[in-house]
Amino acid sequence: MIMEKPADHPILPARKVGVLFANLGTPDGYDYWSMRRYLNEFLSDKRVIDYPAWKWQPILQGIILTKRPFSSGEAYKSIWNEDLGESPLMTITKQQITKLQAALEKRYGTEVMTDFCMRYGNPSTKSKVREMVAAGCDRILFFPLYPQYAGATMGTANDQFFRALMDEAWQPASRTIPPYFDDPAYVDALAQSVERGYAAMEQKPDLLVVSYHGMPERYLQQGDPYHCQCQKSTRLLKERLGWGDDDITTTFQSVFGPEEWLKPYTVKEVARLAKAGKKNIAVIAPAFSADCIETLEEIQEEIQEAFVEAGGESFTYIPCLNDDDAHIAALMGVAERNLAGWLE
CATH class of the missing domain: 3.40.50.1400 (Rossmann fold)
Structure with a gap:
């Protein structure tokens, strides 16, 4: 016998599997305050700089973040995508995700939701996990775009993903990919x-x-x-x-x-x-x-x-592999192996 939901039951979206790609991050702009926010988040990460906070934070806040946003801002300005108002990393990541989304939808149809986040800056990992859960993703494959594992790259990206899950009332089942340097x-x-x-x-x-x-x-x-x-x-x-x-x-x-x-x-x-x-x-x-x-x-x-x-x-x-078709095919292969049992 099928039980009817009560009238006041929350509306549940159709079940999906999320594939969330992640990269390091980028400042929102090359101005001083955008650079300072980005560098503060990046250099305050214990996976990146593991010195005790009492020792490191006075140096970071009092010296490094006073000067470095200017020099780093000049470096970003020299490569900035002025037409789109974003860093090349953001532009290229969007191009990668457009191709990966098309490939995943061709392979699995509407059962899969594909998106990306950044470990530092925007779009944040937390915001994208929230969007996926709200869209009905009860399973999420988290895919940091780092071929080799390092605590300061793949490790901290996974940390942030797990922290985002802690804020969800109904946590989705989750998987993270292994490094794929030898794929x-x-x-x-x-x-x-x-x-x-x-x-x-x-x-x-x-x-x-x-x-x-x-x-x-x-x-x-x-x-x-x-x-x-x-x-x-x-x-x-x-x-x-x-x-x-x-x-x-x-x-x-x-x-x-x-x-x-x-x-x-x-x-x-x-x-x-x-x-x-x-x-x-x-x-x-x-x-x-x-x-x-x-x-x-x-x-x-x-x-x-x-x-x-x-x-x-x-x-x-x-150049890096960027959105080269062979690169996209390699990433798809990694995703398919790690989606086994969730999507066929």
């Missing part, structure tokens, strides 16, 4: 981008520099697998390309603070390579799923400048 389709997409980049060059580079975002060496000793996964990413890329050890090297960028970080540092290594006779290099950044401040400004300006000043002649940046 064959992802490695193949990465290799294809290198092959296209090399084919477009008049002269083959002396070396491919594979630059990953850095982290303090201490994190590796504490058990973070990021360094090992980066090294394996480079090895798998080398094997897929059929190259030797002399054709490719791994470096780490974006050093911050007084601690020793993972080495070699990209900015110093490219200068050393130029002085050692490697006058023609290419650089790729596989830890980033979309081009952003670290690739468009840091690599193509600061790191390139260090290479040229040391005697380098040709510096080529190979």
Whole structure:
């Protein structure tokens, strides 16, 4: 016997499965206060800077957030998408999600709801979880767009997702994806981008520099697998390309603070390579799923400048995979595997 709902029963939407992609984040603008809000949220994250609050916050609030919003704002201004009024990371993420949404709907129909959030800034993780639950998502696959796991990237994104679930009266069932740095389709997409980049060059580079975002060496000793996964990413890329050890090297960028970080540092290594006779290099950044401040400004300006000043002649940046079709197909493969049992 079917029981009728009472007249005052809340209206429940049709059941759906949510797929929520997440990226690092972006300021809303490059003005001082937008930058300060963004940097404050980012640099107050204990996964990013794990110093005790009593020690770190006075430095952050009294010194760093007084000066850094100006310099960071200038960096963002140099790459800003003025036509759309947003950072390139936001523009590219929207392009990725448009393609992923179409692919997921083609595969699963209206049973799936696809969206994205940012760990820092907008749209927030909490707001997007709320929207999905309100739309009837009783299951959510959370998909941080980081091929390699690091506590300061995938870990903190997952933390924020779990915090958002804590505020829901009716929590959806949830899953998070594992790192996909060794996924064959992802490695193949990465290799294809290198092959296209090399084919477009008049002269083959002396070396491919594979630059990953850095982290303090201490994190590796504490058990973070990021360094090992980066090294394996480079090895798998080398094997897929059929190259030797002399054709490719791994470096780490974006050093911050007084601690020793993972080495070699990209900015110093490219200068050393130029002085050692490697006058023609290419650089790729596989830890980033979309081009952003670290690739468009840091690599193509600061790191390139260090290479040229040391005697380098040709510096080529190979863009992130962004919304390349092979990248979207690789991400879809990861999503499909992790949706198994929820959607068929």
